[in-house]
Amino acid sequence: MKEIYIVALKKMTEEITLLKYPEILEKIDGKECHLLLGNGFNRGLGVNTSYSAIFQKMLQNDLGIYKDAEDIVKKCNFNLEKFIGELIKDIDKQNIFLQKYVANKVKQDFMRATHEIVKEGIKNIYAEQNEGVYILLKHFQNYFTLNYDSFLYLLLLNFKLEERTLVFQSTLKFIEEDLDILQNNIYAEIKEAREKGVLNFTFRKEKISHGMNTLTKSNFIAEIRVYSKQKSKGWTKKDIEKVVDSILEEEKKNPVLKKVDDGSRPQTLFGSTTEFVFGIAKETQNLFFLHGAFHIYRDGKIEKKITRTTDKALYDKLEQILNNDEKEVVCVFQSENKIEAINKSEYLKKALQKLSVLSGSLVIIGSSLDDNDSHIFAQIESSKVDSIYISTRENSKIKNFNKAKKLFPTKNIFLFEAESITYELPD
Numbered sequence: 001m002k003e004i005y006i007v008a009l010k011k012m013t014e015e016i017t018l019l020k021y022p023e024i025l026e027k028i029d030g031k032e033c034h035l036l037l038g039n040g041f042n043r044g045l046g047v048n049t050s051y052s053a054i055f056q057k058m059l060q061n062d063l064g065i066y067k068d069a070e071d072i073v074k075k076c077n078f079n080l081e082k083f084i085g086e087l088i089k090d091i092d093k094q095n096i097f098l099q100k101y102v103a104n105k106v107k108q109d110f111m112r113a114t115h116e117i118v119k120e121g122i123k124n125i126y127a128e129q130n131e132g133v134y135i136l137l138k139h140f141q142n143y144f145t146l147n148y149d150s151f152l153y154l155l156l157l158n159f160k161l162e163e164r165t166l167v168f169q170s171t172l173k174f175i176e177e178d179l180d181i182l183q184n185n186i187y188a189e190i191k192e193a194r195e196k197g198v199l200n201f202t203f204r205k206e207k208i209s210h211g212m213n214t215l216t217k218s219n220f221i222a223e224i225r226v227y228s229k230q231k232s233k234g235w236t237k238k239d240i241e242k243v244v245d246s247i248l249e250e251e252k253k254n255p256v257l258k259k260v261d262d263g264s265r266p267q268t269l270f271g272s273t274t275e276f277v278f279g280i281a282k283e284t285q286n287l288f289f290l291h292g293a294f295h296i297y298r299d300g301k302i303e304k305k306i307t308r309t310t311d312k313a314l315y316d317k318l319e320q321i322l323n324n325d326e327k328e329v330v331c332v333f334q335s336e337n338k339i340e341a342i343n344k345s346e347y348l349k350k351a352l353q354k355l356s357v358l359s360g361s362l363v364i365i366g367s368s369l370d371d372n373d374s375h376i377f378a379q380i381e382s383s384k385v386d387s388i389y390i391s392t393r394e395n396s397k398i399k400n401f402n403k404a405k406k407l408f409p410t411k412n413i414f415l416f417e418a419e420s421i422t423y424e425l426p427d
Contacts, residue, residue: 016397018416020417021422023416024363024389025135025139027389033141033361034144034358034363035142035363036144036364036365037143041145041152041366042121042147042149045423047121049114049149052078053117054110055113061116066109069087072087084106088103104322107322108319111318114149118150137156137159143288144351145289145290148293148332153262156260156287157260190244221237261285262278263285264304265277276307278304278305278347280349292332292345292347292348295314296347297327298327298328299326300326300327303345330345338373339375352376353379356382357383357384359386361385361387366418369407380408381411388412389415391415392417392418401413401415
């Protein structure tokens with residue numbers, strides 16, 4: 001009997017064909033497709049945001065507090081809510097203040113540790129794997145993540161043109177190494193012309209417009225020389241060419257996604273204070289944190305985005321939110337009964353509902369397809385998505401194929417080799 005089982009298992013293993021990552025990119029190119037990421041995506045890029053890694057970071061940051069709690073963490077299977085529950089169960093039930101203090105302290109340390117892991121890891125990606133990540137992300141209309149760290153958000157912002165203005169000054173510091181003072185003075189002006197300039201001309205009585213960013217290098221230089229002469233700028237051909245070379249080189253390193261919209265919009269709510277607010281009616285939204293994120297919080301009935309520019313400002317804001325009974329970070333910390341937490345948030349309900357109206361194809365990277373995310377998979381199964389491409393390791397392909405067929409009985413299932421995923425550019 002055992003021999004029959006082994007033979008059947010071997011046959012099943014041989015029948016399940018794993019596609020390669022480049023084949024997936026080829027299949028989805030130019031077609032409607034959406035992306036769903038799990039923790040394995042982060043780890044594949046060298047950013048380990050697993051519960052165990054986060055708790056280890058907490059241990060490093062505050063050894064005196066968490067060293068004695070290490071066994072409790074393992075006992076709770078690295079479940080944050082269970083861990084907090086274990087810590088506060090021995091506190092007098094009447095001591096609400098101490099219960100809240102402990103819970104908030106742990107959550108704050110957890111978010112800080114996660115942010116530090118992401119921040120440390122993402123620098124290498126920007127430097128070494130920038131274009132390779134772009135090649136993946138450019139194929140999708142909608143982006144979903146099961147993770148609540150800022151990793152995907154930061155990756156997408158790196159390729160979003162409008163957000164570049166926020167880091168423009170820091171970009172200039174790197175350019176100064178190659179450009180002299182005069183060239184640096186004209187860089188910003190030519191850069192703006194490249195990104196926002198429009199060339200208008202008439203052909204056979206028809207008015208035609210072209211963005212300056214569509215011009216070839218030689219044509220762009222020619223137009224800038226005309227502009228310099230008309231405006232009496234006094235820019236030399238040599239200076240213009242060197243600046244244009246720098247701008248075009250930067251374009252190669254920083255490709256741009258056409259649309260990234262997290263659904264938040266600036267609003268002036270009280271007095272002159274402008275805050276970014278999530279509106280559930282924003283149809284253009286295409287980035288969704290299915291289990292919330294550290295930078296999303298609820299203030300009364302309104303859900304907002306934290307837009308702090310420094311780590312200290314971010315941590316201060318998170319502490320302020322945690323210590324305010326009317327505010328709450330929109331984040332599903334628990335690993336079980338997640339739907340209960342989702343139903344408390346309009347943002348999360350909208351994100352979950354969005355899955356059910358998708359069509360085309362879906363690529364899933366880094367998800368173990370576990371039962372505690374069944375609410376996510378049920379929405380996908382009810383959608384008009386016809387094909388699902390799922391990353392898996394060779395030694396898990398039978399298990400994951402069976403899981404996928406059970407979760408998505410009406411869909412075409414294709415597995416692809418997680419080991420074949422690379423964000424390095426081909427030679």
